[in-house]
Amino acid sequence: MAALPEVVFVLGGPGSGKGTQCSKIIKEFEFVHLSAGDLLRDEQANKESEVGQLIEYHIVNGTIVPVEITCELLHKAMKASGKHKFLIDGFPRNEDNLSGWTKNMADKTVVKLVLCMDCSDDICIERCMGRGAAGSGRSDDNLTSLKKRLVTFRSATLPIVEHYDKLGLLRRINAERPAEQVVFALLCYFGVMIVTVQPFLEPRGFIRALEFIFAIAAFASVTNFVGSIGFDYDCGTGKTEAVRLTVPYPFHLGSHSENKILCGATKPTKFTFFGDYSSDAQFFVGTGVLSMLWAMITVAVYLLGEQNYRLDKRLRYVDFGLTLVLATFWLAGSGAWANGLSGLKHETDPVEYIRTPQFLYGLDMAKLHNPRSGSFAALTISVLLGFLNFIMWTGNTWFLYKELKDEQGENGVPNQSVPAAAGP
Ligand SMILES: Nc1ncnc2c1ncn2[C@@H]1O[C@H](COP(=O)(O)OP(=O)(O)O)[C@@H](O)[C@H]1O
Numbered sequence: 001m002a003a004l005p006e007v008v009f010v011l012g013g014p015g016s017g018k019g020t021q022c023s024k025i026i027k028e029f030e031f032v033h034l035s036a037g038d039l040l041r042d043e044q045a046n047k048e049s050e051v052g053q054l055i056e057y058h059i060v061n062g063t064i065v066p067v068e069i070t071c072e073l074l075h076k077a078m079k080a081s082g083k084h085k086f087l088i089d090g091f092p093r094n095e096d097n098l099s100g101w102t103k104n105m106a107d108k109t110v111v112k113l114v115l116c117m118d119c120s121d122d123i124c125i126e127r128c129m130g131r132g133a134a135g136s137g138r139s140d141d142n143l144t145s146l147k148k149r150l151v152t153f154r155s156a157t158l159p160i161v162e163h164y165d166k167l168g169l170l171r172r173i174n175a176e177r178p179a180e181q182v183v184f185a186l187l188c189y190f191g192v193m194i195v196t197v198q199p200f201l202e203p204r205g206f207i208r209a210l211e212f213i214f215a216i217a218a219f220a221s222v223t224n225f226v227g228s229i230g231f232d233y234d235c236g237t238g239k240t241e242a243v244r245l246t247v248p249y250p251f252h253l254g255s256h257s258e259n260k261i262l263c264g265a266t267k268p269t270k271f272t273f274f275g276d277y278s279s280d281a282q283f284f285v286g287t288g289v290l291s292m293l294w295a296m297i298t299v300a301v302y303l304l305g306e307q308n309y310r311l312d313k314r315l316r317y318v319d320f321g322l323t324l325v326l327a328t329f330w331l332a333g334s335g336a337w338a339n340g341l342s343g344l345k346h347e348t349d350p351v352e353y354i355r356t357p358q359f360l361y362g363l364d365m366a367k368l369h370n371p372r373s374g375s376f377a378a379l380t381i382s383v384l385l386g387f388l389n390f391i392m393w394t395g396n397t398w399f400l401y402k403e404l405k406d407e408q409g410e411n412g413v414p415n416q417s418v419p420a421a422a423g424p
């Protein structure tokens with residue numbers, strides 16, 4: 001399922017610095033800043049608007065415009081932006097706003113965070129008066145309107161702030177500090193927020209995390225393996241000496257030999273094997289390493305750039321394609337390695353070894369007794385892990401394919417009917 005658009009609400013008293021801080025945040029993070037107040041003022045300035053007068057009335061009196069109007073303006077602006085992350089400043093301001101949003105937008109958006117700019121009334125008044133004096137042109141930057149706006153904030157907006165606090169979404173910011181200090185605190189919250197564990201609660205991310213672990217387990221059980229076999233070597237004097245031969249990765253047996261000085265001889269005796277299983281083993285290990293790298297990259301992308309991933313179809317096609325290729329590699333690699341391992345086990349079987357004609361090894365095989373085989377269990381497990389990886393990568397290919405199919409609207413903002421704006 002495609003991700004829902006993300007929303008961060010920014011609340012706070014008039015003049016607490018909501019607009020100032022939002023404009024700083026969008027420089028650092030890919031959010032679209034939507035000021036509910038600005039949208040209402042633009043609508044009110046539109047001579048053709050049927051609700052202009054109603055908006056003006058509420059703004060001057062510091063009361064709240066009916067949610068149908070605000071919600072429609074917000075929804076239009078979200079759709080028009082073509083983006084997926086929104087910083088909504090000055091909304092929801094009362095119970096009516098909250099229930100209107102819940103009714104129309106809650107199941108089509110995800111509220112990631114609610115920021116509350118804490119600021120005393122005196123500072124709010126001082127800032128708004130300063131804004132008015134600097135020529136904001138706002139009909140509500142005067143003492144009479146300000147007092148009403150502050151009352152509305154305390155009585156209507158603070159219960160909404162508390163509502164989000166109970167949901168665990170609220171972050172309070174001391175907004176009385178200089179703007180640079182305020183933005184620093186805010187950016188920390190945003191930095192934490194962009195790391196999302198959400199994809200790992202869904203099959204795609206969850207399986208990918210497992211794939212990372214199992215890919216490492218599969219190839220490490222091969223690369224770390226050093227097998228061994230052993231015999232007793234008859235010195236011919238009634239004494240025997242134990243011989244241990246190693247079978248190391250990458251199992252290019254033909255090029256691996258061991259020289260042992262036995263029974264006090266002056267010259268070493270050369271023990272060697274035949275056969276080469278390195279291509280099977282290395283293909284398997286290569287698949288494991290590639291899978292680990294791809295899983296590592298995608299886990300990082302899911303954690304830090306999930307929204308971009310969901311919005312950028314190319315990324316998802318690349319993920320789907322590579323996952324499919326790696327699933328195929330796991331099947332081929334595990335099959336080949338299973339076959340290689342059975343050859344390797346046969347070739348390094350100490351019973352077979354001592355039965356081999358003498359001319360092949362240049363050794364007097366009659367002197368070798370009591371064959372002892374080492375354990376190849378780790379390699380058998382590696383084959384099983386390989387097939388398990390095949391199942392996981394194939395399963396994930398299916399989930400990625402399904403996600404590609406379950407496309408949402410172009411810009412991620414769902415198409416939905418918006419309540420009609422109320423008349424004046
Ligand atoms: N931290 C701050 N310190 C001092 N002045 C600020 C601070 N933040 C905002 N201001 C000023 O206060 C006024 C109101 O800020 P604004 O961001 O428009 O508030 P709001 O959007 O909450 O109404 C503006 O003139 C702005 O420059």
Ligand SMILES: O=c1ccn([C@@H]2O[C@H](COP(=O)(O)OP(=O)(O)O)[C@@H](O)[C@H]2O)c(=O)[nH]1
Nearest residue numbers: 014015036037058059062063064065090091
């Ligand atoms: O969701 C909203 C946002 C704003 N307003 C009105 O717009 C005014 C100005 O809001 P804004 O957020 O621009 O300014 P602030 O009061 O926070 O400085 C408010 O007093 C309300 O009358 C509203 O009714 N609903």
